[in-house]
Amino acid sequence: MISKRLAPWSLVVLGAIGAGACGNYSNEDLDFQLALPEQTDIEAKMQLSATRSDSAEYYLATRSAITTFNAMVADLVGLIEVVRGTTPTSRDGATRIWGPFPSDKYPAWEIRVVMQRSTVSSSLLHMDYRVQVRPAAQASSTWADFLTGDYTSAGSARTGTGNIHLLAGVARAALYPVDDDPGLRELDHLDVTYVNATYPITVTMAIQNLATAKAQSGTYAYAENQDGSGRMTFAWQGTTDAGLPITATMTAQWLGSGAGRADLTADVTPNLPKQTTLGTDCWGVDTVATYSYRLQGNTTAGSPTSCLF
Amino acid sequence: MTAVPILRTIARAGPLLALLLCAVPARAGGQHRFALIAGNDEGGHDTRPLRFAAEDARKVYDVLTQLGGIAPGDVTLMLNQTAGEFQRALGDFEGRIALAKQRGERSLFILYYSGHTKDGELRLGQSRLRLDALKARLSAVPADIRIGVFDSCHSGMVTRTKGARRAPAFEIEAAGSEETNGLVLLSSSSADEDAQESDEIGGSYFSHYLVSGLRGDADRSRDRRVTLSEAYAYAYARTVADTAESAAGAQHPTFSYDFQGNADLVLTDFASRREGIYVPGLAPAGIYYIVDGNGFIAAEIQKAADGDRQIALPAGRYHVRRRLTDRLRIGEIQIASGQLTTLDESRLRDAPFSDDPVKGAIRDEGTHLSLGLGGMMQSFFDRPTRDGLFPSTGMLGVEFEVRDFFRHGVVWGLDLASGGANGQVDRYGSLLPFRFSEVTAGTTLAAEWRFRFGDLAAFAGLRLAVVLMNRKFDDPTIPAQFFATFTPGLVGGLRYRLSRNFALVARGRVHYLLYNVDENRSLGYWELSAGVAYDF
Numbered sequence: 001m002i003s004k005r006l007a008p009w010s011l012v013v014l015g016a017i018g019a020g021a022c023g024n025y026s027n028e029d030l031d032f033q034l035a036l037p038e039q040t041d042i043e044a045k046m047q048l049s050a051t052r053s054d055s056a057e058y059y060l061a062t063r064s065a066i067t068t069f070n071a072m073v074a075d076l077v078g079l080i081e082v083v084r085g086t087t088p089t090s091r092d093g094a095t096r097i098w099g100p101f102p103s104d105k106y107p108a109w110e111i112r113v114v115m116q117r118s119t120v121s122s123s124l125l126h127m128d129y130r131v132q133v134r135p136a137a138q139a140s141s142t143w144a145d146f147l148t149g150d151y152t153s154a155g156s157a158r159t160g161t162g163n164i165h166l167l168a169g170v171a172r173a174a175l176y177p178v179d180d181d182p183g184l185r186e187l188d189h190l191d192v193t194y195v196n197a198t199y200p201i202t203v204t205m206a207i208q209n210l211a212t213a214k215a216q217s218g219t220y221a222y223a224e225n226q227d228g229s230g231r232m233t234f235a236w237q238g239t240t241d242a243g244l245p246i247t248a249t250m251t252a253q254w255l256g257s258g259a260g261r262a263d264l265t266a267d268v269t270p271n272l273p274k275q276t277t278l279g280t281d282c283w284g285v286d287t288v289a290t291y292s293y294r295l296q297g298n299t300t301a302g303s304p305t306s307c308l309f
Numbered sequence: 310m311t312a313v314p315i316l317r318t319i320a321r322a323g324p325l326l327a328l329l330l331c332a333v334p335a336r337a338g339g340q341h342r343f344a345l346i347a348g349n350d351e352g353g354h355d356t357r358p359l360r361f362a363a364e365d366a367r368k369v370y371d372v373l374t375q376l377g378g379i380a381p382g383d384v385t386l387m388l389n390q391t392a393g394e395f396q397r398a399l400g401d402f403e404g405r406i407a408l409a410k411q412r413g414e415r416s417l418f419i420l421y422y423s424g425h426t427k428d429g430e431l432r433l434g435q436s437r438l439r440l441d442a443l444k445a446r447l448s449a450v451p452a453d454i455r456i457g458v459f460d461s462c463h464s465g466m467v468t469r470t471k472g473a474r475r476a477p478a479f480e481i482e483a484a485g486s487e488e489t490n491g492l493v494l495l496s497s498s499s500a501d502e503d504a505q506e507s508d509e510i511g512g513s514y515f516s517h518y519l520v521s522g523l524r525g526d527a528d529r530s531r532d533r534r535v536t537l538s539e540a541y542a543y544a545y546a547r548t549v550a551d552t553a554e555s556a557a558g559a560q561h562p563t564f565s566y567d568f569q570g571n572a573d574l575v576l577t578d579f580a581s582r583r584e585g586i587y588v589p590g591l592a593p594a595g596i597y598y599i600v601d602g603n604g605f606i607a608a609e610i611q612k613a614a615d616g617d618r619q620i621a622l623p624a625g626r627y628h629v630r631r632r633l634t635d636r637l638r639i640g641e642i643q644i645a646s647g648q649l650t651t652l653d654e655s656r657l658r659d660a661p662f663s664d665d666p667v668k669g670a671i672r673d674e675g676t677h678l679s680l681g682l683g684g685m686m687q688s689f690f691d692r693p694t695r696d697g698l699f700p701s702t703g704m705l706g707v708e709f710e711v712r713d714f715f716r717h718g719v720v721w722g723l724d725l726a727s728g729g730a731n732g733q734v735d736r737y738g739s740l741l742p743f744r745f746s747e748v749t750a751g752t753t754l755a756a757e758w759r760f761r762f763g764d765l766a767a768f769a770g771l772r773l774a775v776v777l778m779n780r781k782f783d784d785p786t787i788p789a790q791f792f793a794t795f796t797p798g799l800v801g802g803l804r805y806r807l808s809r810n811f812a813l814v815a816r817g818r819v820h821y822l823l824y825n826v827d828e829n830r831s832l833g834y835w836e837l838s839a840g841v842a843y844d845f
Contacts, residue, residue, distance in 0.1 A: 020775075020794055020795045021792070021793065021794035021795070021823060021824075021825050022792075022793055022794070023778075023790070023791045023792030023793055023794075023826060024788075024790050024791065024792075024826065025698075025778060025779075025780070025790040025791055025792030025826055026790065026826045026827050027697060027698060027734055027736065027827070028827045029790075029826075029827075030734065030736050030741065030787065031736055031737070033787060033788075034736060034737075034739060034787075038786055084786065084787070084788060085788060086788075091826075091827065123737060123738070124737070125736075125737045153737050153738075155738055156737060156738035156739040157736040157737035157738060157739035158739050
């Protein structure tokens, strides 16, 4: 009898105490935050020395490719950065939702991030996440995926295998104004896969542009070794002004010191056999070519024995 | 207090005491005694709570059951109860006394009340009882002798209609008769006076001296018995003398009776109860204060130069104090069960006034403030919680207390503490070190009980705190986290007085915390603290 009488009062007291509680102090939130890649997890790292007027041409090309690659990584990570910087708006079991928030770029749209944790095993963390958009004025409309991703840990919460998909085409179909962003205007989708549990850390990025684009697709494949040496292959497939297919691949390798080598290969090029090496540059830590070869003009400078790879 | 007013009062009362000695029977035997004893510290919204009314009732209960010939089954002690409950208890006694009368027993009924009286009403908490109605009902109780004792402000109203005078009451003449029968009314103050309490004695003046007298100090006849007249004369003289120079002015107990009989009425008999203190005739004259374990005066002994004295006290350990002009004589005495212990002057020692075992004699223990500083350890009971969520934390704190404000022995405190610790959390193999910090502020309401002559006190109470916990990860990419909530808890501890102003405080707390970020989880934590308090 006493317990029955006390029960309602206990609930009232607990409710009052609970109502007065607030905060973001959560271990589980850490799992969601750790599952998302940081820029430093998936960006390409190369010892970048100051460029010179006589820096190797392919070194400059490699550097430019890495800069572009890292800029795209930064843009992707920026889309999910809200998860790390703010408290979830709602928590429901294994699901966390941040938002909806008004889109900074497009105030007529709102954006949210949904993360779902799945149980793979007691030692493995698996997350699926989505960045979704919808018109702010149509609260009942369905959310369109703008970015999706998944992650499975290995060894620790913040090392494992992840995939990120930027779905510009899907968002475009939902009338999200992706074309207002010059960097996305020709993009259909972009897929990133990264593995950072063990060395070499690898990140691949596949870009699929719209069919109307001059360059239909491109890939970046980056590998990073523990000693600071690395490798990046970037390939583009497109068409010439004459409508002929053309594909080329540049493979760059470098040591932790920054010295390295890059080879440009024509996979499919009009008037050339497949897998034709168009040129090679080797450079030292000062970025100056120690050896250079160009198919065009069949020119050679320096000794190929100076090449580290 | 000076001896002159006491002697003067006794001198005035002397012939009249003799008259009363011949007016009521001086024997307790053959008389079935009943007592209803009530004490209530509360008197309603327009009165300030008393500190010792309930305690006074307890003391009267003790002395009457130990020395007054009243069986435990024939006495009811009512503490802080309502007028309705009081009247129902009185009705119960009316029935029982009527049955005793049917059995041919002679009976005596004592009604004692300590509490508030205002506007002609007894105030028992929020309830009230007309004093004149109670008096009429007491008069009608079928006992042969009815004694009403009222220790409350303006309680002289109860004796006024019978022509009682302030002092001494024994000027009233009674017609002698062999049949002892009638009504006696005692009040602690006259109809226009307040009844005063004393922190030093831990009770009201009147009840304290009534009890002290009943324990033996009022025994002027040296027959090991204290009669009603002896007890009243003693309580009257000591009350007037002790309150003469108080801010409220002298307090004059009153006495009235409507009595038939010719022998004195023995209230307590300690001739057969040899448990107490004996002061031999060779001991120095003066007033000996017997101080109990709570630091309050349990009894007083007025020792004259030419005679011995004896008082009855329960077994236990007591401090003894005799105050001289320039120093104290203090010591301890152990009264063994069933033993009359002789006070040996040689076992007393000289001491400065600052060593007075009566804490109230050193300082007024009324409302005062206290400021404490200390260190604290806090830890959650649940191991996973303290390992990865809220780590065990050392804190430094300050506590401000208002003591004895709401009522005696009640402490209200405000506290603030802050601290931090290093912790780490393991998430799927990722160890994330963090720096944990916490600020907590709380309010505590506690009751305090004093032991060992007031130096040691135990306290227990309730606390409501607000905690703000924060952690900052070593990894700068992980944002800081915080949690704030209210937590109710229990508090208990000990307080040991080192000196007049300083005390050591050891405290334990147990708190409940509802953690509701990921899910609702009921957590508990404990706190242990130790520190120093300064009493202003």
